[in-house]
Amino acid sequence: MNESQTSASRTLQQLYLTLFLRGRSARGLKKGKAPKSVAGKLWGTLAMYGLVGLLALTFLSQTSFILSFYLHGMSLLFLGMFIASSAGEILFNKDEAEILLHRPVEPRTLLWAKVSVLTRISLWLALAFNITGLIIGSVGKYGTWLFLPVHLASTCLAALFCSGSVVLLYQLCLRWFGRERLDNLMTGAQVLLAVGMMAASQMVPIVMRTMGPTTISLSEKWWIFLLPPAWFAGFDEVFTGRGTPSSWALAAIGIAVTAGVLALAFGRLAASYEEGLQNLAESRPAKPRDPAQRRLLDRLMDAPPLSWALRDAIVRASFRLTAAYLLRDRDVKLRVYPGLAPMLVMPAVFLVQGATGTSGDIGIAFAGGYLGLIPLMAMNLLQFSQNWQAADLYRLAPVPGPAPFIRGAIRAVAVVLVLPALILAAVVVCVLPNGPASAVMLLPGLIAMPVYALVPGAIEKTVPLSKPAEEAKSATRGAVMFVLMITALAVPGLAIGAKMIGFFWVFLLVEALLAAAICLAMSSAISRKAWDPLE
Amino acid sequence: MISLQNLTKRFGLQTAVNGLTLDIPAGQIVGLLGPNGAGKSTTLKMLTGLLAPTSGTATICGHDLLTHPMEVKRNVGFVPDSGAVFESLSGLEYLEMVAALYGIPAEAARERIRQFIAFFDLSFETLTDKLLGAYSKGMRRKVVITAALLHNPPVVFFDEPLDGLDANAAVGFKALIQTLAREGKAIVYSSHILDVVERVCDRVIIIDQGVIKVDGPPAELVAQHDARSLEQLFTHLTGGDDLERKAADFAKTFRP
Numbered sequence: 001m002n003e004s005q006t007s008a009s010r011t012l013q014q015l016y017l018t019l020f021l022r023g024r025s026a027r028g029l030k031k032g033k034a035p036k037s038v039a040g041k042l043w044g045t046l047a048m049y050g051l052v053g054l055l056a057l058t059f060l061s062q063t064s065f066i067l068s069f070y071l072h073g074m075s076l077l078f079l080g081m082f083i084a085s086s087a088g089e090i091l092f093n094k095d096e097a098e099i100l101l102h103r104p105v106e107p108r109t110l111l112w113a114k115v116s117v118l119t120r121i122s123l124w125l126a127l128a129f130n131i132t133g134l135i136i137g138s139v140g141k142y143g144t145w146l147f148l149p150v151h152l153a154s155t156c157l158a159a160l161f162c163s164g165s166v167v168l169l170y171q172l173c174l175r176w177f178g179r180e181r182l183d184n185l186m187t188g189a190q191v192l193l194a195v196g197m198m199a200a201s202q203m204v205p206i207v208m209r210t211m212g213p214t215t216i217s218l219s220e221k222w223w224i225f226l227l228p229p230a231w232f233a234g235f236d237e238v239f240t241g242r243g244t245p246s247s248w249a250l251a252a253i254g255i256a257v258t259a260g261v262l263a264l265a266f267g268r269l270a271a272s273y274e275e276g277l278q279n280l281a282e283s284r285p286a287k288p289r290d291p292a293q294r295r296l297l298d299r300l301m302d303a304p305p306l307s308w309a310l311r312d313a314i315v316r317a318s319f320r321l322t323a324a325y326l327l328r329d330r331d332v333k334l335r336v337y338p339g340l341a342p343m344l345v346m347p348a349v350f351l352v353q354g355a356t357g358t359s360g361d362i363g364i365a366f367a368g369g370y371l372g373l374i375p376l377m378a379m380n381l382l383q384f385s386q387n388w389q390a391a392d393l394y395r396l397a398p399v400p401g402p403a404p405f406i407r408g409a410i411r412a413v414a415v416v417l418v419l420p421a422l423i424l425a426a427v428v429v430c431v432l433p434n435g436p437a438s439a440v441m442l443l444p445g446l447i448a449m450p451v452y453a454l455v456p457g458a459i460e461k462t463v464p465l466s467k468p469a470e471e472a473k474s475a476t477r478g479a480v481m482f483v484l485m486i487t488a489l490a491v492p493g494l495a496i497g498a499k500m501i502g503f504f505w506v507f508l509l510v511e512a513l514l515a516a517a518i519c520l521a522m523s524s525a526i527s528r529k530a531w532d533p534l535e
Numbered sequence: 536m537i538s539l540q541n542l543t544k545r546f547g548l549q550t551a552v553n554g555l556t557l558d559i560p561a562g563q564i565v566g567l568l569g570p571n572g573a574g575k576s577t578t579l580k581m582l583t584g585l586l587a588p589t590s591g592t593a594t595i596c597g598h599d600l601l602t603h604p605m606e607v608k609r610n611v612g613f614v615p616d617s618g619a620v621f622e623s624l625s626g627l628e629y630l631e632m633v634a635a636l637y638g639i640p641a642e643a644a645r646e647r648i649r650q651f652i653a654f655f656d657l658s659f660e661t662l663t664d665k666l667l668g669a670y671s672k673g674m675r676r677k678v679v680i681t682a683a684l685l686h687n688p689p690v691v692f693f694d695e696p697l698d699g700l701d702a703n704a705a706v707g708f709k710a711l712i713q714t715l716a717r718e719g720k721a722i723v724y725s726s727h728i729l730d731v732v733e734r735v736c737d738r739v740i741i742i743d744q745g746v747i748k749v750d751g752p753p754a755e756l757v758a759q760h761d762a763r764s765l766e767q768l769f770t771h772l773t774g775g776d777d778l779e780r781k782a783a784d785f786a787k788t789f790r791p
Contacts, residue, residue, distance in 0.1 A: 099619050105608075
């Protein structure tokens with residue numbers, strides 16, 4: 001990198017850090033009140049991660065390798081989720097092309113500036129999560145003071161590996177599949193990443209169980225060499241002076257793979273990044289559509305039962321708008337589908353565990369709990385859009401409050417997201433050996449679903465597509481998601497308890513009555529809501 | 536200064552710009568006109584590196600667009616029609632960021648910014664304290680124009696630069712680009728405001744469906760085509776002859 005590009009890189013890193021701290025839209029933001037540091041911006045999220053990190057206390061009696069493996073496994077999960085969910089918006093921001101692409105900045109410089117800021121922020125999250133682990137690794141049963149600097153170094157390496165992998169995946173998609181299908185591919189890649197991360201997080205405890213409490217014989221477990229957390233745990237072992245031939249091999253793989261990924265992502269494939277940005281600057285003319293051929297969405301809207309649910313003209317318009325964005329808008333898709341990935345992966349894991357007898361009814365009940373959360377998560381994420389200023393139209397129209405817009409959005413979420421998920425769950429339940437018999441355990445979660453769907457509108461006034469995309473901060477959303485997941489376990493937990501004491505059907509009846517009452521109250525609260533004054 | 540050879544851009548089967556070939560010397564202001572979708576913005580985006588041409592090439596200040604894009608970008612200033620900026624930066628932060636990307640030392644950049652502030656009648660406090668998201672459209676446009684000219688480029692592309700500027704700023708801006716042209720800059724001015732183009736530009740190019748329809752000094756073009764004005768010539772060449780009757784028919788639909 002020559003001198004001018006080094007200077008440009010510094011400038012851009014400062015720019016992206018500022019944009020992260022202040023957001024891109026700056027609506028209602030005063031310069032003096034903007035957060036000045038990552039810690040200032042994310043203190044709540046960091047505290048959350050710190051609390052989750054306390055789980056490392058359960059590893060007090062474990063070997064240093066297992067502690068490192070656990071810490072790196074979870075760190076990679078958190079970093080991966082954060083980077084994957086932020087990458088689409090940060091790497092391929094449409095407005096940015098017209099500001100920066102005509103200036104003398106190499107695509108590699110631009111890419112590195114973005115990714116280094118992403119990595120820096122993700123390291124804050126990793127540090128918050130690892131604090132407890134660092135203490136245990138330093139002063140615990142198998143502790144050594146060297147663990148602190150070595151584990152910090154390996155966490156930085158893991159963060160670079162994670163960032164490089166996400167960038168590499170995007171670039172490979174661009175190269176293999178071409179620019180024409182970039183939008184769909186980026187969405188697909190990001191959803192796959194999120195699903196992969198969730199699946200990996202489920203693998204960690206399974207792998208931990210197979211390891212047991214004693215030092216494992218790495219040579220007998222060939223697959224450990226395929227797991228990135230093991231590479232970085234091997235790094236910790238080697239540099240804290242406990243290196244075995246296997247941990248040397250793992251550390252070498254970790255360093256080599258990270259270097260390879262970074263060289264590919266920021267070296268050989270960096271040119272395709274510019275192609276991706278140029279693609280965003282294209283206003284591609286749409287293919288002419290045969291007027292006789294109506295969209296499937298339009299046909300569905302005109303047919304019962306949907307036409308009955310969309311009798312109100314504004315609810316109908318809001319349904320069409322929300323559904324169109326869910327199906328077509330790249331920005332919304334990149335936020336909503338990866339955000340919902342855990343809601344799809346966790347039920348699948350629980351269904352399989354439940355139906356195959358590993359966890360019985362508990363798994364099925366928790367699967368229902370997670371399915372029930374889909375509308376809550378979706379409504380929460382649907383508030384944000386890059387076209388949020390167009391939502392002023394809602395207020396210009398002679399409509400006293402946001403209620404019909406919220407109702408239309410809830411119906412769109414039900415049709416576009418919930419219905420396919422339920423069909424998928426039904427198919428999985430039918431296919432699995434004990435599935436149909438246990439399917440009734442899905443009901444507690446599903447009965448709670450309408451309540452969850454109304455919560456965002458009743459509490460937060462979540463008008464669809466009406467807030468700047470930047471307000472949907474990925475890291476904070478991750479923490480909120482975590483809290484929601486824990487909360488969602490309460491209803492199925494109670495249902496399991498009721499079943500154990502023989503009151504399952506009574507529980508369902510009470511839950512249904514309660515849900516109906518809460519729905520009525522929240523629906524009435526939504527109807528009474530008025531518009532906030534414009535800022 | 537600017538040379539296009541067969542510059543073409545296709546989006547799938549549709550050709551947005553079809554084999555554009557032209558030369559623009561230093562010191563000339565060229566008005567680029569055309570109806571919506573004619574290929575004006577696509578041409579400007581290709582010449583500034585925002586879009587990759589499908590075929591053909593262009594050179595700017597002797598640098599090939601395809602083989603030396605960084606050299607081209609160093610010699611070009613661009614005001615996009617979107618007026619996009621990073622809204623959460625203050626005007627000063629934004630301009631200093633742009634200056635740094637062109638390698639302008641901080642002190643020199645600050646001095647240049649002061650000159651633009653004086654020219655556009657902006658207050659330094661506003662530029663320092665307020666975030667761009669809180670600026671009016673006209674103020675934001677002034678910042679974007681300043682950002683395009685900060686590095687004193689020999690070639691400047693303006694896409695609807697007057698959008699949002701108040702009358703005084705617009706008059707000042709028109710005088711500015713004429714002065715810049717006299718000092719040897721090549722200026723391409725894309726706009727839908729025909730009378731401004733007619734008054735400011737030495738040469739007008741009307742494109743439609745990606746091809747050049749006419750190219751020459753505005754007065755000559757009007758005379759050659761027996762038109763009363765550039766506006767009449769434009770509507771004639773781009774299929775807008777019947778607009779008054781259409782407007783009258785449409786207005787009738789509002790009658791109770």
